[in-house]
Structures are given as C-alpha cells and as structure tokens.
Amino acid sequence: MGVLAAVNGFVYTGRIGELWLAVVVDEKERVVSLSLPRRSEKEAVDEAKSLALVPVNYGFRSEMTPFIRRVGREVVEGVGLYLKGEDVKLEFDLNTDGLTSFMRRVLSVVYVIPRGFVACYGSIAEVINNPRASRAVGNAVARNPWPIIVPCHRVVRSDFNIGGYRGGLDMKRKLLKIEGVAVTARGRVLASHYLRASRLRELVSKRGLRFGG
C-alpha cells in the first residue's frame, strides 16, 4: 500500500572466500541493495532484502536474465576484489527510487569521501546545511542500501572513535585498514585521515550530488 510502486527483482548470491554476499537486482538491471559479507547465504539474503528501500516482487533465480545475473556477479566480484585490497571502482547503476530527500543529500556527501579518508557525522550534517542533524545523519547512513559501494564505513565520530557499523566493528576496521586508514587498538582513527567539512564541501561541488538533493 506504499506510495512507491513495487518493482520485479531478484536476489543474486555469491561467495567471497568463506563468506556470502547477496545482491538485489531489479528488472532494469539496477542494484537495489546488497548485504555485507556474511557467514551464511541466508544471513546475506535476509540483510540484502531488508536494506531494499523499494518494495520488490522477488522472482525465482531461474527467471533471472543473463544480464541481471551479470550485474549480480560483477557486484560480488567487485566487492571481493575490494576486500582483497584492490583499488577497484565500484560503479553500478543503482535504483535510488526509495531514498528520502534527506538520505539523498546525506549519501551524496558520503559518496565523495575518498579512499583513505574519513569524515564525521557532524561534518556531513554541516555540508548539507543542517548542522545540528548529525544524529539524523547517523540514522540515514545506517540505512544505506549499498554498503561498501557507498562508503558509509568512512563515516566516524567526531572524537575519532570509529562509531558503529551494520556489518560489525571488525568489518569496519577491516575496510578502513584496507584503505590505509590506521585504527588504534582503542578503535580510534588518526586525525591525519580526517576530512574537515570545508574540504568535504569542495569535493561535493566538484563531484556533484550522485543521488540528487
């Protein structure tokens, strides 16, 4: 009964080493959502489905077209290479229909945080001209349907604690380490990796709003 029309889609699953990744791909070959690498296939599937912001009528795997299957495979392979430390560009066609305007602004900023850098929730709030909305930013980032592709693991707390992560703090630490961001034993990132709001704003004006505003 939602305002949003449902789309037809499929869950593609694949292995990354011992782990599983699930990707929801719609009929137009756009990525609706993906899971983080999980220990079981079911866990990954459940997470990917729960992160989808668009209502999806899921079809059987046997009904997947080769094109849809290819998108799923490319996402899994891309994330797999990423976790191996390769500097791959994770650029995919995304279904952004379910994003609220606030999430669009927040994720647009998160999208431009470069590899090897972090920014805090408050800085993002500042950049979207809503300086006191840091907590709401956390709320929005927590529902990011495309973890790793939209690098929400690069968002940390203003006191340099790394903050929370849907995929677990170990995963967040691992991702940051892969990108060359040092995390101390106490779970702090070094200030040298920290992007100030002014620099973040410059990056946004250069790269544009990936998800609109």
Added chain:
DNA sequence: TCGACTATTTGTT
C-alpha cells in the same frame, strides 16, 4: 586522559 552521564537535536517509522 578517560569513562560515565546528561541535555539537546533531527528525520523516520
């Protein structure tokens, strides 16, 4: 310096 705690704050369900 560090934790524990408080008031304040905003978008979403």
Added chain:
DNA sequence: AACAAATAGTCGA
C-alpha cells in the same frame, strides 16, 4: 511517541 551508526558539555577518578 520512540528510536538512532551523534554531539557538546559536565563531573569525578
């Protein structure tokens, strides 16, 4: 009305 991956402040050890 309640929640969340927050923040800035205080206080005591």
